[in-house]
Amino acid sequence: MTKFLAPAALLALGALALTGCTDNNATASADGSIAVSASDDACTLATGTAAGGTLKFSVKNEGTKVNEFYLLAEDGLRIVGEVENIGPGVTRDLVVMAPEGSYFAACKPGMVGDGIRSPFTVTAAAAGQEVSADRAALQQTAADQYASYVKDQSQQLLAGTEDFAAAFAAGEEAEAKQLYPQVRMHWERIEPVAESFGDLDPILDAREADLEEGQEFTGWHRAEKDLWAPKGYTKMSQAQRQQIADGLVKHTTELVTRAQALEFTPDKLANGAKELLDEVATGKVTGEEEAFSHTDLWDFQANLEGAKIAYEDLAPLLEGTDDELDAQLKENFEKLQAQLDAYRVGEGFKYYDQLGTEQVQELAAGVDALSEPLSRLTAAVVK
Structure with missing residues (x-):
């Protein structure tokens, strides 16, 4: 974050x-x-x-x-x-x-x-920076498709946040726990977009371990800690839960408004895809993201889906120019997805603290294998 x-x-x-x-x-x-x-x-x-x-x-x-x-x-x-x-x-x-x-x-x-x-x-741009009309059209199509995806995911994030906030404020813990990982998947799919708003991101998604001196603990992970209360933790009052719930809805509404106004370019899509894999490597694979709920694999899946959407929107730009990279990315996305599918339970996943050290290491290796070719995507699509 x-x-x-x-x-x-x-x-x-x-x-x-x-x-x-x-x-x-x-x-x-x-x-x-x-x-x-x-x-x-x-x-x-x-x-x-x-x-x-x-x-x-x-x-x-x-x-x-x-x-x-x-x-x-x-x-x-x-x-x-x-x-x-x-x-x-x-x-x-x-x-x-x-x-x-x-x-x-x-x-x-x-x-x-x-x-x-x-x-x-x-x-001002130097002369000769223009791309061919056909390639420019492909780039614009990719950007437009991804903008539609961000719009859809952000709107679903807001609707889900409103449902979660209502359950959390009312003390309906079973309902809130069920909604928590599901709703956060919408956030995680477009996390680079959410993180681009440097004032909103810490309010909504700061982990307790990342707080700096004087920074208030709010947002999703504050609610997470209250729902999956660690030993010795004092639960929030109803008024405190309401305050957290209201903040989630308020700031998510602002995020959605800003996200609708964003303009996307091929480099933003490709860099965003790589950032999503970085998020997996630094937070999800380590188990640091969902320190109380251990719902990291839901986040992992959403990050992977978001990265794949960006890649698939850009894939026509690789056709005939870098077919080898295209094939490698397709193969490695499929392999990492297969690794994740092994931990599915019903409509969700195993809790992350149920995985062994060897299983975590295998997931990390899968992330690394995809991350390397994904780091070459930006240069390939902005030509």
């Missing part, structure tokens, strides 16, 4: 928030990528300016902590693109399509806090 400062807090930090740096005398790499050196205390870009169009950032972790890299919109909240889980010594690429405008580049050492940021400017 990604967290960034609200606009007011970002402005209050002023120049202190921009502790990253750029080497304005350096140039992009020979292949046109912008080199980024991410360390434990710095985020150094080879250049702070690039022409609009397809941008490729080559991010090397020079530090000792796992790192992340983001390109943020001018408000410092909306995520244009991100690459997560960059281990020490590892280089990973972020490919995005960015129009002319002002942005922030940000590294996030340790994958906590608000990141080390520096301004990044995208100028």
Whole structure:
């Protein structure tokens, strides 16, 4: 789950928030990528300016902590693109399509806090950046199809949230427990979209273990803890449950409104698919996401479905240009789905704490096998 400062807090930090740096005398790499050196205390870009169009950032972790890299919109909240889980010594690429405008580049050492940021400017697109009319039409079709999917899932998320909130507030725990993993699947299928709203995401989906000092524990996981109360926990009063329930509905309604206004591009679909697999690797496979309910496999399934939808919308762009990647992705999606199907129970799944160490390791290996070719999808579809 990604967290960034609200606009007011970002402005209050002023120049202190921009502790990253750029080497304005350096140039992009020979292949046109912008080199980024991410360390434990710095985020150094080879250049702070690039022409609009397809941008490729080559991010090397020079530090000792796992790192992340983001390109943020001018408000410092909306995520244009991100690459997560960059281990020490590892280089990973972020490919995005960015129009002319002002942005922030940000590294996030340790994958906590608000990141080390520096301004990044995208100028007018260089000549020759246009794609063929046929390919542009395929790209637009993919974007339109995915926008319809996000609209449908976000509306189902809101309807389900209203049902869950009503049951939770009324103390109908059996009903709320049944609804919890089912409704959250709508969130998990479009998680990159939800996370792009840096002010709403922490309110709705922050895990207790991820809370920073002074941050209130609200949203889905606050309700989860109350429903699957750990030993020594004091249950919320009806008034407290109502407050959590009202907040879930209020902020989900706002998320749906914002999601309807989003515009999608092929790079956002492909990067979003990869982010969903990253979510599985960092939260679901580890069992950290649903620490109280252990309904991680429902989330796992939803993340996989969301990634597959994005891939399938983009698949026509691979036909005749990268058939090998298309075949590999199709095969690895099917293999990972087969692994998950082995843990189905009725209409749901086994609880995650019922899986053994070897089973978890096998799932992690399946995620890794799919994640590698999926990381190449963005570059293949923005040509």
